[in-house]
Amino acid sequence: MGMSLDQSALEALRKPVAEARGLPNAAFVDPDFHELEKQTVFSKSWVFAGRKSEVPKQGDIRLAEIAGEPLIIVRGRDGAVRVFYNVCPHRGARLVTEDRRGTRIMTCKYHAWAYDLAGRLRTRPHFNGPGLHDEKAGSTECVSLFEVRTDFWHDGIFVNLDGKAPPLPEYLAPLDRQAEGFDISQFAYADTVSGRFNCNWKLAVENWSDVYHVFAVHPGLNQMMDQGQRTGADGDGNLIYFRWRYDEEFLSRDPLPRVQGLEGSARTLAFNGHLYPGLAISFHPTMFLFWDFKPIGHDRTRLDLHLYYVASAAHDPDHAATREGKAKYYTGLNAEDEEVCRLMQEGRQARGYDGGRFSPFWDRGTLHFANLVAQSIT
Numbered sequence: 562m563g564m565s566l567d568q569s570a571l572e573a574l575r576k577p578v579a580e581a582r583g584l585p586n587a588a589f590v591d592p593d594f595h596e597l598e599k600q601t602v603f604s605k606s607w608v609f610a611g612r613k614s615e616v617p618k619q620g621d622i623r624l625a626e627i628a629g630e631p632l633i634i635v636r637g638r639d640g641a642v643r644v645f646y647n648v649c650p651h652r653g654a655r656l657v658t659e660d661r662r663g664t665r666i667m668t669c670k671y672h673a674w675a676y677d678l679a680g681r682l683r684t685r686p687h688f689n690g691p692g693l694h695d696e697k698a699g700s701t702e703c704v705s706l707f708e709v710r711t712d713f714w715h716d717g718i719f720v721n722l723d724g725k726a727p728p729l730p731e732y733l734a735p736l737d738r739q740a741e742g743f744d745i746s747q748f749a750y751a752d753t754v755s756g757r758f759n760c761n762w763k764l765a766v767e768n769w770s771d772v773y774h775v776f777a778v779h780p781g782l783n784q785m786m787d788q789g790q791r792t793g794a795d796g797d798g799n800l801i802y803f804r805w806r807y808d809e810e811f812l813s814r815d816p817l818p819r820v821q822g823l824e825g826s827a828r829t830l831a832f833n834g835h836l837y838p839g840l841a842i843s844f845h846p847t848m849f850l851f852w853d854f855k856p857i858g859h860d861r862t863r864l865d866l867h868l869y870y871v872a873s874a875a876h877d878p879d880h881a882a883t884r885e886g887k888a889k890y891y892t893g894l895n896a897e898d899e900e901v902c903r904l905m906q907e908g909r910q911a912r913g914y915d916g917g918r919f920s921p922f923w924d925r926g927t928l929h930f931a932n933l934v935a936q937s938i939t
Contacts, residue, residue, distance in 0.1 A: 565597065573916060574931055613716050622660060644720050652671055667706075716851075745869075749875035752887075757862065787807065799837040802835070802926070816880065849869040
């Protein structure tokens, strides 16, 4: 198959869901395939890079990495958030080595070239010889950090490495269509739960939108759901989405305040959308969640789950125990998923596996996702 997909694999993906086959094993176990995805899937799309709330004040800097490329998220003196490649334009040294607060100048450790928070070169010590400093570098020559195309949605920072993706509103359009009516402006950031999956990133995000496994893997989540209201995931452009309803009795015991303005059946609705490639978003009556899946190897994935609550509850001491309980719950939920994802990664070593079988009721979204990957790399 090489580093891409052959014609037979593409034809198998494009069949009706009851007859189709998924991505071949190499897509999950081959390091070369992973390298291809870094250059295509993650470089050509909008990718979630972090939260604006991680850099709340001017001079705050946060390290990030997308597709193996080092980045820095910087809050400037003008209040704007910018993203740069974390590299000095002089000789290519990594510029920032740790998260920072209240920084005024970014100075390279190699030759001490210094840059302001907007990425502009400010000084070059001894540039013209011993003791002959270039202290007006920014006004005499156009040298600056390499800025990455960046846009924002809610608290999310999105980057596009190749600079050629459609505008972010177009990328978010399917989410706007399918999640119409959810008002995320009422939410504020509260906490992050992080973990690792010993599997390829695609298995982790496939599992996230797989409602079918809840019966067997997640007893706690299974109790929350209205048994008659859950469905499989569907696809809409770059979005894989599904809805389910809370059991009303269960939800009534949640002490967190609900979003204002929810009417009728919307008061118990949970909307879940996976924005290709690796960001999942959950809307709940009392919560809003960013699930950020990032590959850290061909068989390892990092998950950062960012939890938001209705603003009054995000930091209110009266809700501290509830927030702690939610974080503990999601830590356990992710551990349940990690085990089955690891088993899938191990199973994909079996040469007899041919891409799998799909349930027409549950697996439409999984097949849609596989076709999005195929489109990205071919």
